[in-house]
Amino acid sequence: MSAGKTTGAAQDVALAIRGLTLSLPRNMERAHAVSDVSFDLRRGQILCIIGESGSGKSVSANAVMGLLPRSIRVTAGEILLEGQNIVGLPPDRLREIRGRVVSMIFQDPLSALNPLMTVGQQVDEVLAVHGVGTPQTRRERTLELLTEVGLPSPELTYQQYPFRLSGGQRQRVMIAMALALEPSILIADEPTTALDVTTQAQILKLIRDIQRRKNMSVMFITHDFGVVSEIADSVVVMEKGQIVEQGSADKVLKTPSHPYTQRLIAAVPHLTGQNRPALDVAASEPVLKVEGLLKTYRSGSAFMGTLREVAAVNEVSFDLAAGQTLGIVGESGSGKSSLGRLLLKLMDSDGGRIVFEGTDIARMPEPEFRRLRPRIQMVFQDPSASLNPRSTIGRILTVGPVAHGTPYAEARDEARALLKRVGLDGGAFDRYPHEFSGGQRQRIGIARALMFRPKLLVADEAVSALDVSIQAQILKLLDDIQRETGVSMVFITHDLRVASQICDEIVVMHKGKIVERGQPSQIFLDPTSAYTRELVAAIPGERPDGGGRIALAG
Amino acid sequence: MNTLALRDRPSRWWQSRVARRFAQHPLALLGLVMITALTVACVVGPWLLPYDILQIDLRARFAPPLTGSHILGTDPLGRDLAARLFVAGRVSLLVGFSAMLLSVVVGTVVGVIAGYRGGWLGAALMRTVDGFLAFPSIFLVLALSAALQPSPLMIVVIIAVTKWMEVARIVEAEVRSLREREFVLAGRMLGLSSVHIMFREILPNAMGPITVAASLTVARAILLEAYISFLGYGIQPPLPSWGNMLNGAQQYLSSAPWMAIIPGAAITIAVTSFNFIGDGLRDALDVKGEHG
Numbered sequence: 001m002s003a004g005k006t007t008g009a010a011q012d013v014a015l016a017i018r019g020l021t022l023s024l025p026r027n028m029e030r031a032h033a034v035s036d037v038s039f040d041l042r043r044g045q046i047l048c049i050i051g052e053s054g055s056g057k058s059v060s061a062n063a064v065m066g067l068l069p070r071s072i073r074v075t076a077g078e079i080l081l082e083g084q085n086i087v088g089l090p091p092d093r094l095r096e097i098r099g100r101v102v103s104m105i106f107q108d109p110l111s112a113l114n115p116l117m118t119v120g121q122q123v124d125e126v127l128a129v130h131g132v133g134t135p136q137t138r139r140e141r142t143l144e145l146l147t148e149v150g151l152p153s154p155e156l157t158y159q160q161y162p163f164r165l166s167g168g169q170r171q172r173v174m175i176a177m178a179l180a181l182e183p184s185i186l187i188a189d190e191p192t193t194a195l196d197v198t199t200q201a202q203i204l205k206l207i208r209d210i211q212r213r214k215n216m217s218v219m220f221i222t223h224d225f226g227v228v229s230e231i232a233d234s235v236v237v238m239e240k241g242q243i244v245e246q247g248s249a250d251k252v253l254k255t256p257s258h259p260y261t262q263r264l265i266a267a268v269p270h271l272t273g274q275n276r277p278a279l280d281v282a283a284s285e286p287v288l289k290v291e292g293l294l295k296t297y298r299s300g301s302a303f304m305g306t307l308r309e310v311a312a313v314n315e316v317s318f319d320l321a322a323g324q325t326l327g328i329v330g331e332s333g334s335g336k337s338s339l340g341r342l343l344l345k346l347m348d349s350d351g352g353r354i355v356f357e358g359t360d361i362a363r364m365p366e367p368e369f370r371r372l373r374p375r376i377q378m379v380f381q382d383p384s385a386s387l388n389p390r391s392t393i394g395r396i397l398t399v400g401p402v403a404h405g406t407p408y409a410e411a412r413d414e415a416r417a418l419l420k421r422v423g424l425d426g427g428a429f430d431r432y433p434h435e436f437s438g439g440q441r442q443r444i445g446i447a448r449a450l451m452f453r454p455k456l457l458v459a460d461e462a463v464s465a466l467d468v469s470i471q472a473q474i475l476k477l478l479d480d481i482q483r484e485t486g487v488s489m490v491f492i493t494h495d496l497r498v499a500s501q502i503c504d505e506i507v508v509m510h511k512g513k514i515v516e517r518g519q520p521s522q523i524f525l526d527p528t529s530a531y532t533r534e535l536v537a538a539i540p541g542e543r544p545d546g547g548g549r550i551a552l553a554g
Numbered sequence: 555m556n557t558l559a560l561r562d563r564p565s566r567w568w569q570s571r572v573a574r575r576f577a578q579h580p581l582a583l584l585g586l587v588m589i590t591a592l593t594v595a596c597v598v599g600p601w602l603l604p605y606d607i608l609q610i611d612l613r614a615r616f617a618p619p620l621t622g623s624h625i626l627g628t629d630p631l632g633r634d635l636a637a638r639l640f641v642a643g644r645v646s647l648l649v650g651f652s653a654m655l656l657s658v659v660v661g662t663v664v665g666v667i668a669g670y671r672g673g674w675l676g677a678a679l680m681r682t683v684d685g686f687l688a689f690p691s692i693f694l695v696l697a698l699s700a701a702l703q704p705s706p707l708m709i710v711v712i713i714a715v716t717k718w719m720e721v722a723r724i725v726e727a728e729v730r731s732l733r734e735r736e737f738v739l740a741g742r743m744l745g746l747s748s749v750h751i752m753f754r755e756i757l758p759n760a761m762g763p764i765t766v767a768a769s770l771t772v773a774r775a776i777l778l779e780a781y782i783s784f785l786g787y788g789i790q791p792p793l794p795s796w797g798n799m800l801n802g803a804q805q806y807l808s809s810a811p812w813m814a815i816i817p818g819a820a821i822t823i824a825v826t827s828f829n830f831i832g833d834g835l836r837d838a839l840d841v842k843g844e845h846g
Contacts, residue, residue, distance in 0.1 A: 373743065373744065373745035386737050386740050388741075388755055400746065445740075448744075
């Protein structure tokens with residue numbers, strides 16, 4: 001832990017927010033983005049602001065940077081940066097402060113970097129616009145920064161364009177830019193949310209190391225309690241624009257006092273190290289048997305000699321019994337989503353067999369397979385993209401069965417019953433997707449997949465886009481439905497913690513191949529492959545030995 | 555910012571965001587008012603006026619506007635110009651609308667198929683579009699109407715033949731981006747046919763740009779009809795259209811300028827109105843630039 005005097009002396013506080021209130025434009029769901037928010041960021045500490053979407057955590061950060069959209073105004077309160085109130089400062093004074101005193105890194109490093117400038121130019125530009133150094137010294141300083149953030153071969157990286165770099169490397173470049181002017185305060189807005197878990201662990205470590213080395217103060221915005229437990233000295237919990245709890249990381253995580261914090265912490269999925277109680281299903285034949293499945297992506301052309309082949313799914317085999325859930329876990333690029341689409345024949349495979357209820361469907365032509373489609377259904381990742389915005393919920397649910405010959409009245413009654421089953425009221429039937437929240441939309445997506453009473457349900461990152469508390473509800477819903485209907489599930493996710501909640505068995509994929517398969521307890525407590533060990537170790541806030549920093553009760 | 559229990563839905567279409575934003579667009583509203591007034595005048599005008607379009611009155615030749623009950627004056631045969639203008643308006647607006655409908659239907663079908671299917675079929679369709687675009691359209695229209703019997707229906711077909719490509723291109727681009735959305739994948743998962751996915755799932759999401767293109771196409775179709783009728787290859791007298799009224803007015807330009815000014819103004823009002831409406835729709839449908 002970094003130093004921090006117990007007294008609240010002014011020079012100990014790098015950033016103080018006092019009674020900050022930001023008003024939203026009219027017609028929004030509430031009047032204030034944040035209301036009467038006060039907290040201190042102490043020098044040399046990492047303060048985590050945690051909350052779900054819409055809690056006002058990012059808006060607060062933007063207010064400190066003076067980067068509020070025009071429609072949001074500061075109506076009350078002070079933002080004291082090193083003792084100076086920046087509310088109402090003219091734009092050119094603010095620009096001076098940005099970068100020098102306080103600087104920021106964003107969630108999506110690809111859209112925050114200019115695709116037409118090399119990495120070196122972009123870091124250099126930060127120095128140049130603030131009139132630092134000569135071109136020669138700036139170049140040296142840039143290389144120094146790129147080295148500091150742990151980029152391999154800084155000389156080479158200097159010349160490269162952002163698209164050449166991986167997500168983690170881009171985030172390192174963003175950090176280099178943020179550090180360029182040696183600010184005393186760094187604001188990080190969900191800097192690891194878009195990254196894979198192993199990369200996230202590296203970036204968190206980097207931020208922690210730099211913060212200690214330079215004795216910086218960091219305001220770290222996140223929605224993930226696992227990340228909080230990894231990095232935070234103190235924590236502010238926000239809900240709907242208000243602070244519901246604040247205190248030291250230890251206190252908030254171990255003995256949360258506010259019900260909302262307790263609920264959030266309870267909703268965080270974590271490694272149980274326990275297996276799921278088996279369902280009582282007497283099944284002889286597996287519902288799904290995949291053998292040596294292959295999918296290769298080709299780009300370029302053989303004729304031009306530029307052919308590139310990437311094996312997205314490489315000799316994958318597994319089977320799945322009735323009423324069981326198989327988790328497919330992997331990082332981005334592991335081929336897990338391609339595998340899901342192959343199972344539904346939304347994409348053609350290049351080899352191998354997919355035996356569904358005794359029939360090989362891998363080579364079956366589409367017109368013949370269309371008969372079988374109702375038996376294999378999918379829940380998609382992004383509930384707002386997977387529901388047709390121009391269709392009512394009723395139409396979304398009934399269009400499939402009607403196309404397969406079910407009378408409309410029958411499909412409608414089934415749809416209404418299913419909406420009730422997934423926890424929506426009957427009035428949802430005539431409404432449009434945009435009238436629902438993310439969690440509600442995902443419930444509709446699940447209802448759509450259940451309309452046919454399928455044998456196999458493939459859930460592709462079905463809870464990844466949702467807040468933790470919603471995530472827990474949806475997982476519970478899927479679990480209940482499986483117990484009621486005995487449907488088999490393939491649950492694709494990047495999040496080992498989520499997989500451990502719902503899966504009977506887990507398959508770990510890496511670069512298109514299955515590297516390990518086993519029950520959750522074995523995967524988490526006694527992984528056999530090096531890659532799985534690395535994955536498990538990278539999960540924020542968890543220790544594989546069960547001694548996680550979060551002492552979660554229940 | 556999301557997460558909100560069921561928002562109160564706008565209960566009527568005119569309370570929807572697009573309608574609200576359209577209503578805040580002054581030029582678009584002006585266009586809508588002008589074109590509505592013009593259409594109403596063309597539909598009911600001929601019944602209200604005491605003159606038939608073919609009623610010749612040689613004592614009242616070349617009457618300037620506001621002579622007696624000839625509000626807009628008369629032509630060289632003493633026929634009432636107002637009556638002729640409104641009947642001509644029926645023809646011109648009907649030809650414009652029909653040509654728009656035909657080109658939107660053809661363009662949409664071609665665009666949806668090319669955009670959804672892609673591959674060689676999409677390429678073939680879009681190269682055909684390029685081929686049609688490469689023809690100078692005025693020349694094509696004149697050549698076709700000189701060679702064929704220029705009945706109003708034929709004029710509609712000829713105009714549509716030169717105007718459908720733009721709609722096809724807009725729809726193709728829109729469908730190509732919509733095709734990648736997950737709800738299309740969901741449609742395939744449900745086992746919907748390609749035709750169903752193309753026209754029932756994707757097409758409703760492309761209606762915005764199609765509506766904009768349609769209103770601009772009406773304007774251009776009206777202009778093109780006026781153009782070829784003015785040159786004498788379009789609607790043939792005695793059936794009046796705004797274009798052939800201009801043709802008839804040519805030789806009296808100095809002695810009876812109102813004969814040209816009046817149908818000219820009608821064309822201008824119709825074309826600018828549709829263009830304003832098109833611009834207004836484009837702005838109203840553009841979701842960028844509004845929060846939430």
